Amino acid sequence: MSDKPLKVVLYWHMHQPEYRDLRSGEYFQPWTYLHGMKDYVDMVAHIEDLPEARAVVNFVPTLIEQIDDYSQQVKSFLNNSSALSDPLLAALAGPVLPANDEGRAHLVRVCLRLNESRLVNRFPAYRKLADIADSISELPEMMRYIDNQYLVDLLVWYHLAWVGETVHRKDDRIKQLLKKQSGFSLHDRRELLTIIGELLGSVIERYRKLAEKGQIELSMTPYAHPIMPLLLDINSAKEAIPEVSLPIMESYPGGEERVHWHIKQGMKTFEKYFGISPIGCWPSEGSISAPTLKILSEAGFKWAASGEAVLRNSLSVSQQETEENPCIHNAYQLEDTELNCFFRDDGLSDLIGFTYSDWHADDAAANMVGHLENIADACKGKDNAVVSLILDGENAWEFYPENGYYFLRALYKEIAAHPGLELTTFSECIEEKPETLTTLVSGSWVYGTFSTWIGDKDKNRAWDMLGDAKKCFDSVIKSGKLDKKHILQAEKQLAICEGSDWFWWFGDYNSAESVSDFESIYRMHLSNLYQVLGEEPPAYLSEVFAHGSGAPTMGGVMRKGQE
DSSP states (O other): OOSSOEEEEEEEEEOOOOOBOTTTOOBSOOHHHHHIIIIIHHHHHHHHHOTTOOEEEEEOHHHHHHHHHHHHHHHHHHHHOOOOSSHHHHHHHOSOOOOSHHHHHHHHHHTTOSOIIIIITTSHHHHHHHHHHHHHHHOGGGGGGOOHHHHHHHHHHHHHHHSOHHHHHHOHHHHHHHHHOSOOOHHHHHHHHHHHHHHHHHHHHHHHHHHHHTSEEEEEOOTTOBOHHHHHOGGGGGTTOTTOOOOSOSSOTTHHHHHHHHHHHHHHHHHHHHSSOOSEEOOGGGOBOHHHHHHHHHTTOSEEEEOHHHHHHHHHHTTOOOTTOOOOOBOEEETTOOOEEEEBOHHHHHIIIIIGGGSOHHHHHHHHHHHHHHHHHHTTTOTTBEEEEEEESSSSGGGSGGGGHHHHHHHHHHHHHOTTEEEOOGGGTTTSOOEEESOOOOBOTTTTSSTTTSSSHHHHHHHHHHHHHHHHHHHHHHHTOSOHHHHHHHHHHHHHHTBSHHHHHOSTTSOHHHHHHHHHHHHHHHHHHHHHHTOOOOGGGGSOOOOOOOOOGGGGSOOOSOO
16 A cells, blocks of 8 residues: 555435425424434434544435424423424324324334334334234234323334434433333323434534534535436436436426525525535435536535446546556546546445445454555555545444444444544545546436436326426416515425435335335425415326335335446
8 A cells, every 4th residue: 555545535424305294394204303313313423432533424404404393393392382293203292192093003003114123123122012013913903902001112112212322322311211111101201202302402513513623524415405417407317328218398497597596595504504614515316417517616615426337437438447547536527617526436335335234343344444455555656546435324224233333433443543544524635636537427326327316107207297396386486476485485395396305216116105105295295386386286296196016125215326
């Protein structure tokens, strides 16, 4: 290896879509607060506890807003008993549980939506409750014999399992609840809600303080996580897949204006909560194109990141990748732009996401260091070499023992202690001279294409529905009939509809439950947009248009960078 250490960046992406009905404030899925009290808390705690740890952390603005909303709701509920708008959290907090068999059965099913081997089997008391639930599923008529205490204990254990591992180890109140095991009281539930509120209320401030110390770098994604290249030019999907089937809509109306809106609103939200202006951007799903990078550069960003397959496609087209140049771990600049772009090492990132969860933590960390040593040898003599390990910061840990506690600690320590490796941030790498890209093939971090979001009949149908709504939006705005308040509401509601997550979940390779959940929320958001605009929603929004029948790895919440 060269005398200069190989730079290594751990980049964690924190992301949940808008689960709220923006009119009523009701949440239709609990994943924001559950990941908040488990993963966002644990991920910041590891870095707080390890001064040698460094990382880049990305927050999607709509996620930040939801975390804050949950925190404020819990605080208000505990202070003056105002209502909680998340049904699951309300069930934990409130004394009245569902009285009918259907409502009680639904609550039982919801309280088992987690990794069974890691989060249920770990706790014998929770395992017993789950065994009873399994019996009920086989004989539904048994539900009439289930009392409220069973539901209470199941609710408490579900939330205890979702509490971060660092909290399990440090919070005496959690330790006492774990020790009690059963027979939880209303007071116990209220105390658990208090802890949840404290955890959610601490998230943003804890990351902000680490950024102030320089231990982490915070970056952002445009407001509601849109696929910007497709908003700018839907035909950009053909660059990586020339034969891709596209929606009837030939272009998204006013796409460039919407991209600018998401960037501006995203920066406004980010600055509101973190008090700083970001210099780095994770374009939603690592989706980039030449026009996208140009717009990000003009917006003031100094760096962005994407997937390895995008880089390899681009190098192949421009014939820049050769056997004589085995090191592609560098920052790149597309010709005629000033934005540095970093690209994910798919192999190493996917080891963390899909492989190491079944390894002993020390073995996994040592294996990662071995791979990094090999890269350092291949990049010997290149001062601008940097390895980018990029993955979401929330979904992988459910599959690890103790929420990845031992692995993450070992990973940070092993890399930081290695004399030939240097944990750093992207902002500290942009001073190095980047490589030049003469051509960029548009794509995302998943396979280097946009196939996860467009090209399937259900995904294409969703795009056409979005296009119809945007045309209605444009017509109503042009008419001048909306006041300023309703214009702002309509702009935000449209932004939520433009988010990437709805399209991610459409396609029959996903599970029936997941497709149903996200399909119904998408139609709700589109319907709400028409309502805000004062227009009657199209009849087709009352009809289910996407179904799932698959069983993807890890439930479909994560995918590998390459097929």
